[in-house]
Every structure is written in C-alpha cells, then in structure tokens.
Amino acid sequence: MNTKETLNKLKQDTTMIQHADIDSMLALMFAEIGSTDAELRDSIIYSLFSEMIVYQPLTIQQLHEIREKALSHEGMFYKIGERNTDSVFTRSFSVLLLPLLLERNNREYFLVEDQIQEIKQAILRYLSEEKDFRGYIAEKGWGHALAHISDAIESISEHRWTVLESSSILDRLKTILQSDDTILTNQEEERILIAIMPMIIHQLIDKSILEGWIQSLADFESTNDTAKDYVILHNTKTFLSALYFRLKKHPSLHTDTNLIENAFDQLKQRFYLS
Known part of the structure; x- marks a missing residue:
C-alpha cells in the first residue's frame, strides 16, 4: 500500500487514527505536504491534519512538533522567495496548519505567550518574503498562499x-x-x-x-x-x-x-x- 492509499484509508475511517503510530503518520504527512498531487495534498493530508490537530488526542509534545515543523525552513519558509515553482505548496499548506493549532489552543491553551508571539512574527515575516501568490494552479490544484496567510492572520485573535x-x-x-x-x-x-x-x-x-x-x-x-x-x-x-x-x-x-x-x-x- 503506497502513501496515498495508506493515508486515504485513515481519512475514510478516522477512528483508526487512535490506533495508528501517530509519529510515523505525521512524518509521512509532512513528507508529502507539498505534493503536486492535489488530492493527496489537499483532500487527504490537509484533511487529516485538520482532524488530528483539532479533534484527536495528540500529546502536547506532538502538537509542538507540528508547530515547530510548520514554522521551519522545511515548512512555511521552505525555499521562500521562489516564484512559480512547486515549493509554494509546501509553504502554503504549512501556513494552513497555524489556524488549526490556534483553534486547538483555544480549548487547551498549550501555547505559552512566547510561542504565540513566535507565530505572529512568522506570519509577518511570511507576508514580507513570500513571492508566489498564484491561486489555482493548473493540474496541481490550489497554491493560494495569500488566502492561507490571511486565514492565519484571522486565527490570531484581533x-x-x-x-x-x-x-x-x-x-x-x-x-x-x-x-x-x-x-x-x-x-x-x-x-x-x-x-x-x-x-x-x-x-x-x-x-x-x-x-x-x-x-x-x-x-x-x-x-x-x-x-x-x-x-x-x-x-x-x-x-x-x-x-x-x-x-x-x-x-x-x-x-x-x-x-x-x-x-x-x-x-x-x-x-x-x-
């Protein structure tokens, strides 16, 4: 069973997530978060991140690992500054993890003030450094970096x-x-x-x-x-x-x-x- 089939099976039956190896699953999802396969990236991986971050009983350590990865040069700052390349998918969909983490934080308060400030500064930096604002990209699906960073801005309480x-x-x-x-x-x-x-x-x-x-x-x-x-x-x-x-x-x-x-x-x- 390949990565897409494995993750899609979990998406179709989210009760299986509780019995999965979460760390391995997250590593698999991050490895493909910038995939040019729109179904895998958007419909499967993002949907699973949404389910896991917001609703599943992840540990505080796992939530922080997701945060650190999203804010890193492997996440929203991956090849930042490139135009019209596939690297935008990794950046843009890493940004989209921030609203999910902040939604979870509204219930559990696992983020300390310094970590929220770090997220804010990353958002401001991303606004300055991202150069690829294509919306729908033919044959590859949504890049939508501007929409995603706007969602992140909104998710920080005004x-x-x-x-x-x-x-x-x-x-x-x-x-x-x-x-x-x-x-x-x-x-x-x-x-x-x-x-x-x-x-x-x-x-x-x-x-x-x-x-x-x-x-x-x-x-x-x-x-x-x-x-x-x-x-x-x-x-x-x-x-x-x-x-x-x-x-x-x-x-x-x-x-x-x-x-x-x-x-x-x-x-x-x-x-x-x-």
Whole structure:
C-alpha cells in the first residue's frame, strides 16, 4: 500500500487514527505536504491534519512538533522567495496548519505567550518574503498562499495584534496587492477582508491610517509597462470594491466610503476608464 492509499484509508475511517503510530503518520504527512498531487495534498493530508490537530488526542509534545515543523525552513519558509515553482505548496499548506493549532489552543491553551508571539512574527515575516501568490494552479490544484496567510492572520485573535502590527499587516498586504506578478482571481480579496475586518472593527487600525492606506492604493506608482500596470489596477479595484461593500455593512465604523468612490474616480482618470 503506497502513501496515498495508506493515508486515504485513515481519512475514510478516522477512528483508526487512535490506533495508528501517530509519529510515523505525521512524518509521512509532512513528507508529502507539498505534493503536486492535489488530492493527496489537499483532500487527504490537509484533511487529516485538520482532524488530528483539532479533534484527536495528540500529546502536547506532538502538537509542538507540528508547530515547530510548520514554522521551519522545511515548512512555511521552505525555499521562500521562489516564484512559480512547486515549493509554494509546501509553504502554503504549512501556513494552513497555524489556524488549526490556534483553534486547538483555544480549548487547551498549550501555547505559552512566547510561542504565540513566535507565530505572529512568522506570519509577518511570511507576508514580507513570500513571492508566489498564484491561486489555482493548473493540474496541481490550489497554491493560494495569500488566502492561507490571511486565514492565519484571522486565527490570531484581533486582541493579540497590536496597533503597530496591524498597521504593518496593512503595509505588507498593500505590497502584495500591488505586485505586478500575479492577477488575483480566486477570491483572495475576500480572505484578506476576513483577516483585517476584525482589526478595523476593534479599532486596532485608526480611521486616519485606514483612509490614508485606501488613498495610497489608488496612488500606486506606474511601472511604465501598460500590461503590468493593468495587473496592479485589476487587483486594486477588486480589493477596493470588496472593501467598499464590507464597510457599508458597518456604518458604525464611521469610515467614509466616499473615499473609496473617490479612489475609483482617480483610477478612472489615470487609466482612461469609461
């Protein structure tokens, strides 16, 4: 029986996990976490990590080993900085383990404060260093690094992000949104909003900072390459549209959605849009 068959058997009957050699099973899953086989990586391995981390009686040591592996250069920092290579699957799916660990921690509190701070700093570093933000990759499935890191941001309670860190997250997200490398077409804007709206609602992001950030999105500097400028324009407009309607649902925030309308007008003028 090969790795895929072995793990799929456990996925189909999760009661068998309690009788399995957990350490060997985890080693097998980590060895294939970046597989280019979408079914093995996403449907089987991630599903098993979700089941095991959140629901199975893993030891505290095993949970910490998963955390350490996820945060390591074999996990979310594996070949960090590469573009358009298969290494993104290892990084992106390692990132996706963080929300699972934090969900478990909400019940059992196995993470001490220094370890939560380590996770936060890894998230911030990843936002700065990841360069491959492809969504769905033909024949290999979801890379979706931006969606996954957004899930990790959201999984840290909004009360744990400081005002300075929240502002830093906005700056780093702006850099990603306005990269000319990738057209974002897989609902990344919605995942970003799930991550940052709690910060806005709980006023970790000051109104003036948010409004300045919105304006800065419309003021992006031209690359002097029309094709690249239109990638940035697409990503910016898609995100601002989603933000506009999300803010409209929270009138108590007193954030001026007219500013977004003005940003659109500015973009129209710059790019001669009808």
